[in-house]
Amino acid sequence: MKQLTKAEEEIMQALWQLEKANVKTIIEGLPEPKPAYNTVSTIVRILESKGFVDYEKQGKGHVYFPIVAKEMYSNQSINKLVDNYFQGSFKSMVSFFVKKNDVDLNDIEAILNEINKKD
Numbered sequence: 001m002k003q004l005t006k007a008e009e010e011i012m013q014a015l016w017q018l019e020k021a022n023v024k025t026i027i028e029g030l031p032e033p034k035p036a037y038n039t040v041s042t043i044v045r046i047l048e049s050k051g052f053v054d055y056e057k058q059g060k061g062h063v064y065f066p067i068v069a070k071e072m073y074s075n076q077s078i079n080k081l082v083d084n085y086f087q088g089s090f091k092s093m094v095s096f097f098v099k100k101n102d103v104d105l106n107d108i109e110a111i112l113n114e115i116n117k118k119d
Contacts, residue, residue, distance in 0.1 A: 011043050015066045021063065
């Protein structure tokens with residue numbers, strides 16, 4: 001799966017939330033400052049060419065929808081992060097975040113509970 005640029009990911013976040021939308025509606029879902037209509041339209045077409053979105057014809061326009069699930073992209077992105085910065089070790093990643101981000105003991109217990117449920 002291809003990586004997304006920051007701008008592409010921002011559009012995908014809006015589409016994942018909206019599920020289906022035309023360019024105008026996507027823009028409304030973006031934070032200020034809002035990008036230009038043509039910019040968003042171009043990015044959506046790039047996302048289509050990368051296989052992340054598809055569209056349905058609606059009148060003279062298009063309604064876009066994601067064809068890559070947010071969970072699938074998130075999983076791939078996390079795996080790339082772990083591989084590139086933590087030598088493929090989730091343990092190293094978790095250790096890094098615990099040391100550098102003042103993780104609360106309750107959060108660690110919640111994570112351990114989730115791990116234990118998986119077993």
